[in-house]
Amino acid sequence: MERTLWVVGCVLLWALFVYLMYRGWRNRAARQAERIGDLPPVPNETGARVLEPTTGLYLGSTIAPSWQDRITVGDLGFRATAELTRFEHGILLERQGASAIWIPAESVSVIRTERGHAGKVMSEGGVLVIRWTLPTGTEIDTGFRGDDKTVYPAWARATTGDDEK
Secondary structure (H helix, E strand, C coil): CHHHHHHHHHHHHHHHHHHHHHHHHHHHHHHHHHHHCCCCCCCCCCCCEEEEEEEEEEEEEEECCCCCCECCCCCCCCCEEEEEEEECCEEEEEECCCCCEEEEHHHEEEEEEECEECCEECCCCCEEEEEEECCCCCEEEEEEEECCHHHHHHHHHHHCCCCCC
16 A cells, blocks of 8 residues: 555645646746747748758747757647758748758858757767848747768858858
8 A cells, every 4th residue: 555655645746746737838938939939931932942951859949149049839849850941032941740841041040069058968070050130130040960071061150151061
């Protein structure tokens, strides 16, 4: 009987922790909602493709400059396998099981590599980070861990207007 009470107590404690984490996630989303606002819609005309699509993992978006201040509004906080494509008018991040993210070219301030993003730490230069400005004026970083990291230099060059591959 004593063992059963311990097991039930542990399960209840675990359930309480899960509930508190969920509540914290929702509270953070409510606090961030006004700063984030609505994301730009994917336009009908994206322009010519500048870089070939690259597959990988969308790590999440954070409020710049903090690499750990994860955005939880909508589905921006959820990791997902994704395909990243650079077009003439912007960047399209198509995520499996989540909505696509369109980053207009004029909103991008820099594309760089980092060691970590959104609480995920990897080897040096393991994450491609796109810093861009939302329509609300909030600057965010969107992290992507590509399957092929040899394409990262081409992505960084594309930011400066040098579209060589």
